[in-house]
Amino acid sequence: MRISFCCADSKPEPWLDGLRAALPQAEISLWESGAPPADYAVVWAPPQQFFDEQNQLRAAFNIGAGVDALLKLRLPPGTQLVRLEDAGMSVQMAEYVCHALIRHFREFDAYEADARQGQWSFRKPRLRADWPVGIMGLGVLGKRVAKAVSGFEFPVLGWSRSQHAIEGMRCFAGGGQLDDFLSASKVLICLLPLTPDTRDILNRRNLSRLQPGGYVINVARGAHLVDEDLLQLLDSGHLAGATLDVFRTEPLPTEHPFWRHPKVLVTPHTSARTLRDETIAQIAGKIVAMEQGQTVAGVVDLGRGY
Ligand code: NAP
Ligand code: GLV
Numbered sequence: 001m002r003i004s005f006c007c008a009d010s011k012p013e014p015w016l017d018g019l020r021a022a023l024p025q026a027e028i029s030l031w032e033s034g035a036p037p038a039d040y041a042v043v044w045a046p047p048q049q050f051f052d053e054q055n056q057l058r059a060a061f062n063i064g065a066g067v068d069a070l071l072k073l074r075l076p077p078g079t080q081l082v083r084l085e086d087a088g089m090s091v092q093m094a095e096y097v098c099h100a101l102i103r104h105f106r107e108f109d110a111y112e113a114d115a116r117q118g119q120w121s122f123r124k125p126r127l128r129a130d131w132p133v134g135i136m137g138l139g140v141l142g143k144r145v146a147k148a149v150s151g152f153e154f155p156v157l158g159w160s161r162s163q164h165a166i167e168g169m170r171c172f173a174g175g176g177q178l179d180d181f182l183s184a185s186k187v188l189i190c191l192l193p194l195t196p197d198t199r200d201i202l203n204r205r206n207l208s209r210l211q212p213g214g215y216v217i218n219v220a221r222g223a224h225l226v227d228e229d230l231l232q233l234l235d236s237g238h239l240a241g242a243t244l245d246v247f248r249t250e251p252l253p254t255e256h257p258f259w260r261h262p263k264v265l266v267t268p269h270t271s272a273r274t275l276r277d278e279t280i281a282q283i284a285g286k287i288v289a290m291e292q293g294q295t296v297a298g299v300v301d302l303g304r305g306y
Pocket of ligand 2: 063064065066067272274
């Protein structure tokens with residue numbers, strides 16, 4: 001069995017060593033043009049030339065959860081695309097989102113400013129019942145975030161494509177229930193995959209429906225958010241702030257207004273990083289299962305786009 005590794009921005013040696021240790025029976029190499037056809041690929045942001053040449057792949061394993069960038073490429077017919085499922089990302093996402101939520105809810109930025117002035121001053125406690133948290137996307141990451149947020153006793157709502165029933169939270173589904181979901185939410189967390197249906201979903205129309213003083217946390221993809229619409233709603237006062245981890249152009253260009261906006265906190269696409277050991281273990285387990293003729297979870301539905 002041959003496995004080809006092609007990942008932009010990753011030092012290949014530790015990945016190759018880890019994959020070789022996990023799959024000693026396989027021949028594993030760093031892809032280069034003209035390499036013999038492989039059975040499986042482990043990829044992140046490969047060039048189109050990779051799939052044009054490696055056209056006999058049984059499966060391509062993405063070392064991330066989101067496959068939007070890969071779906072812009074022409075995949076060889078018959079190749080399954082497999083995404084990462086959790087692999088240590090969901091707990092990171094839960095801690096990032098809870099930190100952003102609590103930092104805003106408990107006004108830590110204001111306390112920090114006071115402390116720098118040597119001021120011992122209290123703010124009126126907020127009622128968490130007035131801070132319903134709406135989560136867009138109830139997949140692997142959204143569900144883990146919902147559980148963590150519920151642990152702090154915020155009211156939690158969720159919105160997904162198909163109907164879910166999750167204890168302790170109100171679940172909404174589909175375009176028909178989007179407005180009800182938004183108007184019942186004050187904090188909005190985006191954990192959707194980027195697909196033609198979800199691109200630009202954080203737009204003026206939808207963000208205006210959040211309760212006044214709303215807060216936006218986008219940890220999914222930059223193209224979910226219409227930047228100008230968010231800026232307008234922050235400046236009009238309808239929204240109180242935003243924590244943004246993902247952007248239309250990454251790295252976020254130095255001249256972008258998000259960097260300097262007093263109500264926006266920018267982080268560099270770091271809310272849930274790919275962890276090498278967990279990722280290798282998950283991919284190796286799936287390759288072994290596929291070799292034994294089993295079906296594996298996490299296969300992308302190319303029609304749905306996630
Ligand atoms: P997932 O398990 O595939 O879950 C996707 C969820 O979105 C599902 O609940 C799905 O609904 C829902 N959804 C999809 N299309 C929808 C639509 N048109 N309307 C309403 N709901 C829709 O994905 P995941 O593993 O949780 O990851 C989610 C995303 O997080 C990834 O695609 C990636 O873009 C992003 N991400 C970001 C980082 C970071 O560091 N910032 C790290 C990892 C992942 P159903 O349940 O009905 O299918
Ligand atoms: C990171 O953004 C991922 O999709 O895993």
